[in-house]
Amino acid sequence: MVNAQKEKNIEEIIINLEKSALDKWYKNDPSGYIDLCADDVVYFDPYIEKRIDTRDKLTEYYEPFKKGVFQGKIEYEFINPKVQWSDNMAVLTFNLRSGTSDNLSRWNCTEVYRLEEGGKWKIIQSHWSLTTPELK
Amino acid sequence: MVNAQKEKNIEEIIINLEKSALDKWYKNDPSGYIDLCADDVVYFDPYIEKRIDTRDKLTEYYEPFKKGVFQGKIEYEFINPKVQWSDNMAVLTFNLRSGTSDNLSRWNCTEVYRLEEGGKWKIIQSHWSLTTPELK
Numbered sequence: 001m002v003n004a005q006k007e008k009n010i011e012e013i014i015i016n017l018e019k020s021a022l023d024k025w026y027k028n029d030p031s032g033y034i035d036l037c038a039d040d041v042v043y044f045d046p047y048i049e050k051r052i053d054t055r056d057k058l059t060e061y062y063e064p065f066k067k068g069v070f071q072g073k074i075e076y077e078f079i080n081p082k083v084q085w086s087d088n089m090a091v092l093t094f095n096l097r098s099g100t101s102d103n104l105s106r107w108n109c110t111e112v113y114r115l116e117e118g119g120k121w122k123i124i125q126s127h128w129s130l131t132t133p134e135l136k
Numbered sequence: 137m138v139n140a141q142k143e144k145n146i147e148e149i150i151i152n153l154e155k156s157a158l159d160k161w162y163k164n165d166p167s168g169y170i171d172l173c174a175d176d177v178v179y180f181d182p183y184i185e186k187r188i189d190t191r192d193k194l195t196e197y198y199e200p201f202k203k204g205v206f207q208g209k210i211e212y213e214f215i216n217p218k219v220q221w222s223d224n225m226a227v228l229t230f231n232l233r234s235g236t237s238d239n240l241s242r243w244n245c246t247e248v249y250r251l252e253e254g255g256k257w258k259i260i261q262s263h264w265s266l267t268t269p270e271l272k
Binding site: 040042044046047048049050051053079080082084086087088089091093094095108110112114124125127129130131132133134135136 | 176178180182183184185186187189215216218220222223224225227229230231244246248250260261263265266267268269270271272
């Protein structure tokens, strides 16, 4: 019972952290993710030749996104999130749809969180990829 | 010193497990990965519409790969592996190149391992995506 309660709490905490960062992201504000990342975070997305290592490098990479990639209010659907966890690490996986039917983005996402001293969960690994990309 | 030693050991263990599974994979044998996965593994790759959950479902999905996807000896380059870990979870990330210059595959990969009772590390999350896919 205690364990089921704990599980529910960790799941809720992690999912809420992710959604808060996403809400900011779609308002052209990467600070939600930057603040949520640990110093040693590692990162993949479909637009980089090799893994980005460290929060400093990721902050640099995200800088252009502040200029307004997204126009207007972007709706997103956070699909089928799952959290697998141990005492001080947790993996969140989900699918995501965002944008409009004319311009739909579909994502696979894996976030690994670590519980830091002080009791805050921070992302140490982030992997974003396109769901079934149409290849040339 | 003890900690540095422990870190090195965990890194080595995890990387060796992954390479052993990869060696089999490129011989059309998914059993290395199947055996390395925990029952509750979750999985993403670029060819599926949504996350695959559980080892049973992944086993089914991998079944056709036994028939010989790869011809001849496939060379691969395991690039820049990094292991981040806590007591009973570890995240391995790396880039991978495989195949020949005519038919080169480039991958981003994240594997999350969990230390199971009995002392074996098992994959609980696997995310494979194409490095900078050329989109239509």
